[in-house]
Amino acid sequence: MWQKIVVIGALMASVVPARAGVQRGAPDMQLAGVVPKNSADQFELAFWESIKNSSHAGDFEAYLKAYPKGRFVTLAQARITRLRVAADKAAEKPAPVAAAAPVTPATPAEKPAAQPALQRSAQRAARQERAQAKVAARSSRTGAKTAARETAEAPAAEPVARREFKDCPECPRVVALPRGAFTMGGSSIDQTELPAHLVTLDRPFAIGKYEITVREWNACVEAGPCRPTAQYASPNPRAPVRDISWLDAQQYVNWLSNTTGATYRLPSEAEWEYAQRGGTATRYWWGDQMALGKANCKDCGPPWQIDEPIGAGSFAPNPYGLYDMNGSVWEWVQDCWHNSYSRAPADALPWDDDPSCEARVVRGGSWRDSAPFMVASTRASADPAMRQSQNGFRVARDVE
Incomplete structure (x- = not known):
């Protein structure tokens, strides 16, 4: 042991x-x-x-x-x-002289969006949301530990088709999620994840299908508001951008809002966990046991590499069609850090009540972390001005 x-x-x-x-x-x-x-x-x-x-x-x-x-x-x-x-x-090493003009490799095209199937998924989504509410209510009556035990053998939820869209060619693709309810937090001995509590999302919202990539960040850099990130040895335009502070992420979402006229922002911590769970109530969105090929972490199987996170969308999506919410890079959310969920809001709005707010929340773990960090309830704190090579983010967007 x-x-x-x-x-x-x-x-x-x-x-x-x-x-x-x-x-x-x-x-x-x-x-x-x-x-x-x-x-x-x-x-x-x-x-x-x-x-x-x-x-x-x-x-x-x-x-x-x-x-x-x-x-x-x-x-x-x-x-x-x-x-x-x-x-x-x-940097000083001279570039080799090629006999012929080099051929620039084609940038991998973005995966085509799934075709909407709202007619077929509406009833399934409604059933799923009702089931979530029942599990949450049962958890509040009997305790999070009992609820976790009852769902221990539950299979991973089937994928649900969602409306996807982009507001501009350089904008990130987002997935619209419905209103719903879920039990937030864990049943572990980590006090920062307790108490598990029912959260109700009264308004729909959209969230990034992928983490913000190097290519998407560079569009903001070229426009002026965003700073260039650290130059890594082999930057992949489809890799998640990293070395990003919470303040940097705010500059990006403000630029998106000003460019598109829509309201972009960081997700609240509750919205993030709701999206990450994908309608499930288990430790991971695929079940209560770790499974290879589901997340980008050092214990999670291929495709994985130690030097840097692999390109967006290389691992399986969760039932909401969202990629890399486990591992890859830690993701900033809007909320101030609190040491537990005691007195946490139940309406999924950001818990952002401290004007001094010396620490913000990051979620999801990174490619350098081990499998236990892939659990849906994992959370940690960071200085909002700190840039670190394992930190990135994904956006949220208000929808009608």
Whole structure:
């Protein structure tokens, strides 16, 4: 029996939960969730463990900012120096002379949107929402633990066709979701995910089918409002943009709103979890057990690579047709960070009542994290001004 703590880059500057559990050989998918730790040494060690093999100087700079007097300061400074020297040498290396003009590889085309099937899905969606409400009500009466046990053998929900659209050629594709109700939070021993509580979404909304990609971010950069991101060795235009702060994400959604006339924003934490669960009430949207090929994480099977997250849409979508809500990159949401769901709003609006708000919420885990972080209720906090190579986002949009 052993315990492993994984921490998200610079999230240790704020209050950050860490996963704990039992593992034998392959990952034990019954790991209970995040257990808050009180030791600053444990935070620092876990932070260093998560970045020590990184090839990005920004990760070590984030460590130095979070722990200016930490035990690994000398190592971090040395690693930054080596990485910058290597980058300078690569920049100075003359490009090979080709005998013929190079052929630019074609950019993979965006996957065609599924054809609307609203007539066929309306009744199914209504049934699903009623079932969610029943599970939520039962959970509130008997406790989240009982509700989780009753759904332990429930199969993953079937995909549901949703209306998809884009407001402009450079805009992200979004999926319109209906009103509904669900039980938010977990039944684990992680206090930040408790208490599990019923949330009712009284208004429909749309959410990004994919995380914002490098290509979509660069459209905002070219227009002026957004800053260029860190230059990685092999930028993939279809990869999720990362090294993004909460403040950066706000600039992007404001640009989208001004460009299109529609109201774009970050999703609330409740909207995000509602979308992530895809109409299910299990630990993962596909069930209570981990399954390979469902998420972009280091325990989740191919296609996965250690250096960077793979292109958007490379893993299976959830029943709402949304991709990469488990793993890939941590996703910013609008809410301020709270250490538990005590007194959390029940209407899915952002829990954004603190004008000082020193930390914001990120959801979903990243490609560098292990399988326990893929659980639907996983959450953590980060400084809204902090840029870190595992953080990105997806947009939400108001709809009538």
